[in-house]
Structures are given as structure tokens and as C-alpha cells.
Amino acid sequence: MSKKRSDWESRPQARIKKWFFDGYSAFDDEIINQISVKTPDPVNHAVYDAYIDEISANKHERKLMIEKFEDQNVRSWINARGRKVFTRFYVILSFLLACLMIFFLLRTVAEMPRFGSETSPGINxxxxxxxxxGLDETGAMNIVAGMILDYRAFDTLGESTVLFIAASAVLILLRIDRNKDGSPVMELIAEESDDRHYEPRNDRILQGAAKVLVPIIFLFGIYIILNGHLSPGGGFSGGAIISAGLILYLDSFGFEKAGRFFTYSTFSWVSFISLSFYALAKTYSFYMGANGMESGIPLGTPGAILSSGLILPLNIAVGMVVACTMYIFYALFRKGGL
Amino acid sequence: MWELLYENLEQTVSVILFGIGLTILLLQRNLIRKIIGLNIMDTSVYLFLASMGYINGRKAPIVVDGIQDVEAYINPIPTGLVLTGIVVAVSFTAIMLALTIRLYRRYRTLDIDAIMLLAKGEDA
Known part of the structure; x- marks a missing residue:
């Protein structure tokens, strides 16, 4: 029985069926079995170079093999032409899929309410x-700020947490551990360990421009954050601007000088304090609101800087998290550490 | 049947951008290009949402002169939704790029098919 089955499996029809249903990757296994590729540790230079040579040799070998079978039988057709045909088929199919999708979505757009109409169902x-x-309940002149930091504050807490978790994940993925003398524990790949990629060149034009611009950028970011409840802006945009200033400083003066005021512990403490302050503040107001008690936080005069209850401190907390996260993204992608 | 396409120009453009992003995602084998395609799709969705909130002749939802009339301001809800979307897009783009860097360090290539082939070879 089993022999019969294996006979059937090796027949051309069955192979075509397998190729058709499993896609073109079904024959990768066979190629892999014939060319056993073993990947060595990429950290070791000599072995790795040999490995790269081996792969390129294998590619040639594979090409030769495909050519060898290119005689009459179905197998060679599958390996040589079938793969190409499948790729072409896949390209055409995905193009058609995208066109079909655009068509149906455009059909929907044509049925939607006119752009800018007052009667569209979204305005309810x-x-x-x-x-x-909004102004009476939250005290914020900026209705969007009142919405995202008061009515829907839980959503914004989730957003800040997503940013923090993303920064942590990137930290885990890209961080390079160093010994006490500063040499990396894991040996770096040659071009990445080249210091010239990230150490400053003491460019006087860049440093002079940074000296003038960085304080102004910080001031602008702080203004955007503190005015989040009065004008367009808020924690997210202001935090992004402050992080832009930090990145400019890092680019012009290098990691050593930036490390004097921003380290891993700065990142973790600022993020921790901001996120827990946010969570505690909203827990307090939710608890009070759910039990029908007065929260005791004055809303102040609309239009004043110190108004609108919790929105200003929450904006500051969000801005801190965003600034730290963006800066640490940049530092990790550039060098793999602070 | 199709008259409104030009009137809803923002939505039309966003739908076409979405299709372009999807095609890039399906057809490109380079991981960085796939990430760019996903970001184009994101951007098209933001454009769509922001255009849905706009109302002709009305102002941004920031209270001026104490006017609190529905007739005076545009819809503030899509703006908040776009903000959420941008933050999430930044986060996942960063994670995907970090994963791509790790894959490149391991296999020295960005081609997704080559990476799959090499990974299979490691298992065998």
C-alpha cells in the first residue's frame, strides 16, 4: 500500500498537483535536500565569508542542476519554467487583485456623501x-485635545503604552551589550563597528548651527506641549519636536556628550514616571466619576494656561514619553545603544 | 454613477494610494520596500479619515470667541482617530525595521525569498 502510494506521489500528475496546490515553494525542499546549506555563526568573520562563497557556489550549482534536467520530462519543466510561470502568474494575480480592490473601493467612494457636505452620516x-x-466639561479650548485627553483618555494611555512597548522591543532587538571597557560583548559586523559611522567629526558649521537651533527647538516643543489645550498641538507633536532637537544635538556633538544627560536610566525613569502618573491620574478621575463624586480638580478659566484640569499635566506626560521614545529609536537604529 | 469621484477627490486619491501600497506589499521582495508599501497604505487611510471629517466653510475645532455651535466647526472625531493611527504606525514601523536589521545581520540579504530559503536550509 505504502509503495503504491509513493509510486503515485512520484508520478508527474501528482507532482503537478502538488506544485499547483502548494505553490512554487513545494520544490524548495528537494533543492535544499540536494544542496545542504549550513549557516555558520554570522559573527565569526572568516567562517562567514566562506559561507557566503558557498552560497554563491550553490546558486551556480542549482542553476546547473536545473539546466541538467531541462530535457523532456515534467519535472524539469516544473523546476525551470514552472517557477517562472508561477511567478508571472503571481504577479498578474496580485496586480488584478489590487485593481479589483481599487475598483470596488472607488465604486464605494462614488456612492459616499459629497466631500465637505454637512449631512454626511459621520456628523452625528x-x-x-x-x-x-466640550468646553464646559473639559475646559479645553482645543476640542480635539479635550476629546483625546478627557473623554477618550484611556485610548491615549494605550497609545503611550504602545510607544513605550515599541521602544522596549527595539531596545531588545538592537541593543549591543558592552563590557566595562566599552568593547561590545557580541563582535560587531565589520562595517557596523566602524566608528566613523556614528562618532562626531567636530563639524564646526553643524555644531554652531546646533548651538543656536537646539534651544529654540526645545522652546518651541515646550510651547506646543504647554499650549496643547489652547491651540493646535499637544503632547504627541510637542514631544516629536523636542526629540528632533535631541537628535540634532546628538548628531552634532556625538554620543559621549549626549550621554551626559540622556542614558538608559533616564529613558526608563522618565517613561515610568510619566506613564504611571497618567494611569494614576485617570484612575482617580474615573473612580470619582463612576461613583458620582466631585473630582475636586478645578477647570479654571478657559483660555488660561493653567486651566482645563488634568489635560495640561497629561499632555506633559505624553510629551515626555514621545520625546524619549523617538530619541531612543534614533540612537538604537544608528549605533545600537546610547 | 461615477460623477462623485471627482467631487470626492481626496477619497479617490486615498483609495488609489491604498491600492498602490497593497501592490508594493504583494510584489516587492525587498523587506524595506514592503515596509514602505505598508506605510503608504497607512497614509492613505489617514487621508481618507481626515477628508471624511471636513465640512465646507467650517473651521478647525478650536473654540474662538466662545462660539460653541455645531454649525461653526468641523468634525473633531476623525482627527483623534488619525492621531491614534499615526502613533501605532510609528511603533510598528520601528519594530519591523529592527527585525529587518536583525534578519540582515543573520543572512546578509534583504530578499524575503532568499531568507526563507536560507532559513529552511538551517532547519534541514
């Missing part, structure tokens, strides 16, 4: 409530 009682009661 929720919008009316936010606009009419």
Missing part, C-alpha cells in the same frame, strides 16, 4: 456633544 450626535459641551 457624538460630534454635536463634543463641540457643544
Amino acid at each position: 450626535e457624538v460630534t454635536a456633544r463634543y463641540i457643544e459641551k
Whole structure:
């Protein structure tokens, strides 16, 4: 029985069927079995170079093999032409899929309410409530800030946490551990360990420009954060601007000088304090609101800097998290550490 | 049937951008290009959402002169949704790029098919 089955499996029809249903990767296994590729540790230079040579040799070998079978039988057709045909088929199919998708979505767009119309169903009682009661209930002149940091503050807590988790994940993936003398524990790949990629060149033009620009950028970012409840802006945009200033400083003066005020512990403490302050503040207001108690946080006069209750401190917390996260993204992608 | 396509120009453009991003995602074998395709799709969705919130002749939802009338301001909800989307897009782009760097350090290539082939060879 088993012999019969294996006979059937080796027949051309079955192979075509297998190729058709499993896609073109079904024959990768066979090629792999014939060319056993063993990947050595990429850290070791000599072995790695030999390995690269071996792969390129294998590619040639594979080409030769495909040519060898290119006689009459189905197998050679599958390996040589079938793969190409499948790739072409795949390209055409995905192009058609995209076109079909665009067609149906355009059909939907053609049925949608006119751009800028007042009667579109998206403008409903929720919008009316936010606009009419927003200023009285949250005290924020900027209705969007009142919405994302008061009515939907839980959502924004989630966003800040997502940013923090992303920074942690990138840290785990890209961080290079160093010994006490500064040499990396894992041996770096040659071009990455070249210091010239990330050490400063003491460019006087860049440093002079940075000296003038960095304080102004910081001031602008702080202004955007502190005015988040009065004008366009808020924690996310202001934090991004502050991180831009930090990155400019890092680029012009190098990691050593930037490390005097921004280290891993700065990142973890600032993020921890901001996120826990956010969570505690919103827990307090949710608890008070759910039990029908007065929260005791004054809303202040609309339009003043110190107004709108918790929105200003929450904006500052979000801005801190965003600035730290963006800066650490840049530092990790550039050098793999601070 | 199709008259509104030109009127809804923002939405039309965003739909076409979405299709372009999807095609890049399906057809490119380079991982960095795939990530760029995904980001184009993201951007098209933001454009779509932001254009849905706009109302002709109305102002941005920031209270000026104490006017709290629905007739005076555009819809603030899509703006908040776009903000959420941008933050999530930044996070996942960073994680995907970090993973790509790790894959490149291991296999010295960005071609997804080559990486799959090499990974299979490691298992065998």
C-alpha cells in the first residue's frame, strides 16, 4: 500500500498537483535536500565569508542542476519554467487583485456623501456633544485635545503604552551589550563597528548651527506641549519636536556628550514616571466619576494656561514619553545603544 | 454613477494610494520596500479619515470667541482617530525595521525569498 502510494506521489500528475496546490515553494525542499546549506555563526568573520562563497557556489550549482534536467520530462519543466510561470502568474494575480480592490473601493467612494457636505452620516450626535459641551466639561479650548485627553483618555494611555512597548522591543532587538571597557560583548559586523559611522567629526558649521537651533527647538516643543489645550498641538507633536532637537544635538556633538544627560536610566525613569502618573491620574478621575463624586480638580478659566484640569499635566506626560521614545529609536537604529 | 469621484477627490486619491501600497506589499521582495508599501497604505487611510471629517466653510475645532455651535466647526472625531493611527504606525514601523536589521545581520540579504530559503536550509 505504502509503495503504491509513493509510486503515485512520484508520478508527474501528482507532482503537478502538488506544485499547483502548494505553490512554487513545494520544490524548495528537494533543492535544499540536494544542496545542504549550513549557516555558520554570522559573527565569526572568516567562517562567514566562506559561507557566503558557498552560497554563491550553490546558486551556480542549482542553476546547473536545473539546466541538467531541462530535457523532456515534467519535472524539469516544473523546476525551470514552472517557477517562472508561477511567478508571472503571481504577479498578474496580485496586480488584478489590487485593481479589483481599487475598483470596488472607488465604486464605494462614488456612492459616499459629497466631500465637505454637512449631512454626511459621520456628523452625528457624538460630534454635536463634543463641540457643544466640550468646553464646559473639559475646559479645553482645543476640542480635539479635550476629546483625546478627557473623554477618550484611556485610548491615549494605550497609545503611550504602545510607544513605550515599541521602544522596549527595539531596545531588545538592537541593543549591543558592552563590557566595562566599552568593547561590545557580541563582535560587531565589520562595517557596523566602524566608528566613523556614528562618532562626531567636530563639524564646526553643524555644531554652531546646533548651538543656536537646539534651544529654540526645545522652546518651541515646550510651547506646543504647554499650549496643547489652547491651540493646535499637544503632547504627541510637542514631544516629536523636542526629540528632533535631541537628535540634532546628538548628531552634532556625538554620543559621549549626549550621554551626559540622556542614558538608559533616564529613558526608563522618565517613561515610568510619566506613564504611571497618567494611569494614576485617570484612575482617580474615573473612580470619582463612576461613583458620582466631585473630582475636586478645578477647570479654571478657559483660555488660561493653567486651566482645563488634568489635560495640561497629561499632555506633559505624553510629551515626555514621545520625546524619549523617538530619541531612543534614533540612537538604537544608528549605533545600537546610547 | 461615477460623477462623485471627482467631487470626492481626496477619497479617490486615498483609495488609489491604498491600492498602490497593497501592490508594493504583494510584489516587492525587498523587506524595506514592503515596509514602505505598508506605510503608504497607512497614509492613505489617514487621508481618507481626515477628508471624511471636513465640512465646507467650517473651521478647525478650536473654540474662538466662545462660539460653541455645531454649525461653526468641523468634525473633531476623525482627527483623534488619525492621531491614534499615526502613533501605532510609528511603533510598528520601528519594530519591523529592527527585525529587518536583525534578519540582515543573520543572512546578509534583504530578499524575503532568499531568507526563507536560507532559513529552511538551517532547519534541514
